[in-house]
Amino acid sequence: MASGFLGALLGPQRRARFLAGHLTDVLVVAVLAVLVVAVSRPAVVDGRIDLSDATAVLTLVAAAVGSAAAIVALVTGRLSGDPRPSWFGAALLLYGVVLLPLSALVLPQYPAGTPRLAVLTMFVISLCILVAALRPPPALGAWGGWALAALALVIGGVIASEEESPFTRMVATSPLYSIVVQSGWALVAVLFLLDGYRRPSRIRARMGLGLLIVAVSQLYRAIVPGREPTAGLVYPSLRVLGMAVVLTALLTMALRAVTQMQDDYDQLQDTLGEASALLERATGQTAERDHELRNGLAGLAGAAQMLTTRPGDDPQVARMREAVLAELNRLRQMLQTPITVEDTVADPMVDERDAALLDYGPAYAPVVPSPGADTAEHDVGEALRTLVDLRDGRCITLDTQDDLPPVAAPESLTRQVVTNLLANCDRHAPRTSVVVRARLADEPGLVAVEVRDHGPGLPDGQEQLEIVRGRHDEAAGGSGLGLHISAQLAREHGGTLVLRTVDEPRGCLAVLTLPVAR
Structure with missing residues (x-):
């Protein structure tokens, strides 16, 4: 009209x-x-x-x-x-x-x-x-x-x-x-x-x-x-x-x-230029998603190995199962493939609680509270314990300060960033001990998550790493996407991500800061 x-x-x-x-x-x-x-x-x-x-x-x-x-x-x-x-x-x-x-x-x-x-x-x-x-x-x-x-x-x-x-x-x-x-x-x-x-x-x-x-x-x-x-x-x-x-x-x-x-x-x-830009952006997004999926699957591989070697009534097995399902939830969110509660409950291999953990679509309400649900704030200590459970047996020490306030960011952010940092530790400092620590940051209103390895530190004698997309150590492998994605996610939620070399003993320290929920 x-x-x-x-x-x-x-x-x-x-x-x-x-x-x-x-x-x-x-x-x-x-x-x-x-x-x-x-x-x-x-x-x-x-x-x-x-x-x-x-x-x-x-x-x-x-x-x-x-x-x-x-x-x-x-x-x-x-x-x-x-x-x-x-x-x-x-x-x-x-x-x-x-x-x-x-x-x-x-x-x-x-x-x-x-x-x-x-x-x-x-x-x-x-x-x-x-x-x-x-x-x-x-x-x-x-x-x-x-x-x-x-x-x-x-x-x-x-x-x-x-x-x-x-x-x-x-x-x-x-x-x-x-x-x-x-x-x-x-x-x-x-x-x-x-x-x-x-x-x-x-x-x-x-x-x-x-x-x-x-x-x-x-x-x-x-x-x-x-x-x-x-x-x-x-x-x-x-x-x-x-x-x-x-x-x-x-x-x-x-x-x-x-x-x-x-x-x-x-x-x-103009149309070809827009299509080229869209293709370039889609290629970059695909590379980033593939990078995150590889890191997530690396953690799931170790957890799956433990689940096959421990008895089914072991309390650690129950914790490991929840951690695995929560990580699967994060990976499926990246793929954006909604799985309904009805579909998972109908599977005889998945019980009702596991189905709730797998349900992440906004249109579907979980049957019971789900530790994998993505909310606007979360407990950093609990998220870190889940990630460490996924990497049981890999010389990872967890140290969380008591009574940490929740942070104003989705739990998937902490999982994704720390997963990338642990993958970097495996790549640049293999077979060395890693310490994951959560505490109140020196700056008021922030919570700091530290991931410290005992490797050679940053390359070329750098004191602090400038995080740039695609920048990586060719000798150690990698694509240079993980840190870029992590830093971008932190900035989008009011936080920061910094990597620097530390001594006594020497290693690399990554510090993720996120704002406290109000």
Whole structure:
């Protein structure tokens, strides 16, 4: 409804702009026509120039302008994909290259006979092509007009080769047939004008103006045949003006087609740029997610090994199961694959409590409180104990300060960041002891989580690491994504992540700070 209202609102404005522009075109063409008639009338040109030679020159100029207009029309049709300019160009080429030179320069030497009938026949076919150019038959496509132009040449040649008959003599001596044909040209010009008013299209209307001027000149010649020298140069001069008006209209159409192609190309470039940026971003997100999944699965592998070697009634097994399910919950959140409680409870291998741990979709309520549920605040100590349980037997010591306040961040953040830090310890300081500590930070209102290994420390003797995406130690492996993701997550929740080298004993210390929940 909004687009229809807008179209109805802009329609009158567009028509008003068209009428104003068209009236300007009419005024300019009328002024030019008056000037042409004024300088080419017999009182001005008689006795000053050779009228026969001037008429021949002006005829050739009109033919050249018409041929140029035909070429422009053909190019415009190819650029825009619209068959109408191609049909119009075929009629103009037939007129400019064949009919105009024959009718103005050759036929005056043959006052009677079949050549004049051949020219009139080709004129009729060219008029049919012009009429079809308003709405070309879809079955004939863009080249149908050119096929008809070639057919006109064949028919004209056949008629010209025939012997003269009383009918051809009657056509040659009577101006009636020529006047009818030229009136048809004027009618076609009026049709183009009406088509320009209907669209509204200033270019179509300008083409109609040019054809109308040519039609007027043609009618003038038909009414006074063979007497151009006594009438000055009005007829050939108006014909040049009409062809020039048609050429300017077609050049404007070609310019618009080129501009539209440039706009489409620019839009395509913008679309390709956006698609490239989206692809690059998606590739980066995929790499980050894959990195996190690898780290999470590394912890699950050790936990799964323990679950297969300890008796089922061991309390440690129950804790380990909850830790495994909580880590699976975090990994599934990354994959964004919702699993409903109904689906998991239906599985005989998963009990009701385990199903609640696996349920993380916002549209599904857990059956019982879930230690893996992602909330706006959480107990850091509990989250760290779960992660250490997943890595049981890997020389990890947990030290948490008593009565730590909850932090204002999802539990999945702490799990993800600390998982990345522990994976870095495994990579850069393998088989060394790791201490995970949670305490109140020195700065008020913050909780600090420290992960300290006993490895060689930061590379190249750095005291503190500048965390940059993709920066990593090639000798130790890795992708350089884990620390970048972790630091970004910390910043997004009002915290920080810092890595620095420590001594006594030497190692690397990572400190994650998160704001206390209020």
